[in-house]
Amino acid sequence: MTSPHRRFTEDRLVIASHNKGKVVEIRELLEPFGVDVVSAGDLGLPEPEETGLTFIDNAVLKARAAAEASGLPALADDSGMTVEALDGAPGIYSARWAGPSKDFAVAIELVRTRMGDDPDRRGAFVCALALAWPDGAVETFEGVIQGHLEFPPRGSNGFGYDPIFVPEGDSRTFGEFEPAEKHAISHRAIAFRQLVRACFEPD
Numbered sequence: 001m002t003s004p005h006r007r008f009t010e011d012r013l014v015i016a017s018h019n020k021g022k023v024v025e026i027r028e029l030l031e032p033f034g035v036d037v038v039s040a041g042d043l044g045l046p047e048p049e050e051t052g053l054t055f056i057d058n059a060v061l062k063a064r065a066a067a068e069a070s071g072l073p074a075l076a077d078d079s080g081m082t083v084e085a086l087d088g089a090p091g092i093y094s095a096r097w098a099g100p101s102k103d104f105a106v107a108i109e110l111v112r113t114r115m116g117d118d119p120d121r122r123g124a125f126v127c128a129l130a131l132a133w134p135d136g137a138v139e140t141f142e143g144v145i146q147g148h149l150e151f152p153p154r155g156s157n158g159f160g161y162d163p164i165f166v167p168e169g170d171s172r173t174f175g176e177f178e179p180a181e182k183h184a185i186s187h188r189a190i191a192f193r194q195l196v197r198a199c200f201e202p203d
């Protein structure tokens with residue numbers, strides 16, 4: 001049976017993200033596929049307003065905007081951290097909790113104070129990926145990694161909420177992981193494996 005997914009056959013791809021940490025990780029994850037990648041920032045593409053109510057909706061909105069503006073296929077990532085004790089917040093608002101200056105010390109402090117001494121420390125990272133073509137076709141994938149939160153933040157690798165997130169089965173935060181170790185297990189890596197299987201690898 002042939003794959004129901006639209007295959008990626010072009011040789012150039014736009015990463016529809018203005019987040020430097022994400023762009024670094026996505027470039028590393030795409031490296032084995034020999035795709036020439038350019039970021040939305042490099043092309044001077046605008047940052048669309050994220051009006052969706054799910055990670056998938058926002059990933060599709062960002063990928064479609066970049067594909068239309070650039071005339072190239074575009075890959076967007078909408079991701080965030082969900083906290084059990086906060087009923088899933090900050091979730092799709094994870095970037096917005098860091099405020100206009102994108103200060104994650106502020107966002108992390110907000111999570112710490114809102115959780116207070118709630119004994120439930122469980123959290124997860126979610127990553128939705130959308131690959132969109134200029135003709136409007138789109139493919140979507142989602143990955144989740146479970147873990148718990150620890151304060152104060154530890155480690156200077158990664159980005160965003162990495163210094164407070166401890167994935168299940170480890171005692172270190174993602175901020176203390178080497179990049180290659182994070183790529184082996186992260187929410188982004190899980191979503192990427194599905195994307196690669198569906199759209200990049202030969203049938």
Ligand SMILES: O=P(O)(O)OP(=O)(O)OP(=O)(O)OC[C@H]1O[C@@H](n2cnc3c(O)ncnc32)[C@H](O)[C@@H]1O
Pocket residue numbers: 016017018019022047050062077078079080081094095096104125158159160161162174186188
């Ligand atoms: O929308 P783009 O331009 O891609 O960049 P952004 O930073 O606004 O990205 P999102 O809207 O998807 O918001 C997700 C936020 O969740 C956080 N986040 C996502 N993945 C993460 C990861 O692997 N490690 C730590 N924090 C992460 C990070 O702080 C992001 O700013």
Ligand SMILES: [Mg+2]
Pocket residue numbers: 050095
């Ligand atoms: Mg964003």
